[in-house]
Amino acid sequence: MSGEEKIKKVSIIFSKGSLEAIYPGLIMANGARMQGIEVNLFFTFFGMEAITKKKMDKVKVATVGNPAMGIPTLIGGLPGMSAFATNKMKKQMDELDIPPIPEFIEMINDAGGTIYACLATVEMFKLSREDFCDELEDIITVGDFYDLSAGGQIIFT
């Protein structure tokens, strides 16, 4: 590899609640652990869907306002379009051994990745610890997040 010093720690911020926003972050997180890099996952705003018990297996692909999907906005907005695109993408992911979100969260946690939720969002959405998956380590402030990210890289998705 290069002569540069290796990355030792990354902290990944998840702020969006669509499948195509959450998966890349999870893949980056898991890939970091596979590489021996320490990793923290920080979920804020709609990114928290990925660690909320009732929602984590219902996250969908955005078919509206997503020009890369190649679906005209009017058609993307028809009932069932998002579910259809989501199923298709999930199937392709599964073929690559990329697990569904709940299993992925468990896998990253088993791999030593630490999962945090953003306090401000938790208060805004009126959520509590019980609303989150068991893998959640803690609900923390943005300040706490910067503290635990110290000395590492931060990735915002």
Place this chain on the structure above:
Amino acid sequence: MEKTLAGQTVNVTEEGYLTDKSQWNKEIAVEIAKEVGIEELTSRHWEVIEFLQKDYEETGKIPTIRRVKKVGEISTKDLYELFPEGPLMKASKIAGLSKPASCV
């Protein structure tokens, strides 16, 4: 490039992965393990190594961590504990396989 492991000359990549699986043996595995920081290969380590080799033979691919769990029945926690800091890469290297080329 060539390298001497356990008294034998083997062909390896720049990163130390064997390029010829037939040159692999258990003594070589023990030496590679030491190089990657694993002092002793326990029976649990061997379980992982043997699963990787068997699965590679059957599928032609190095299994993902998910497959190691589902098919190999080795939990992700155990895998990371046995081969800290890059489990799949370390285990594949010790098993005499190539560097894993998957993102998961």
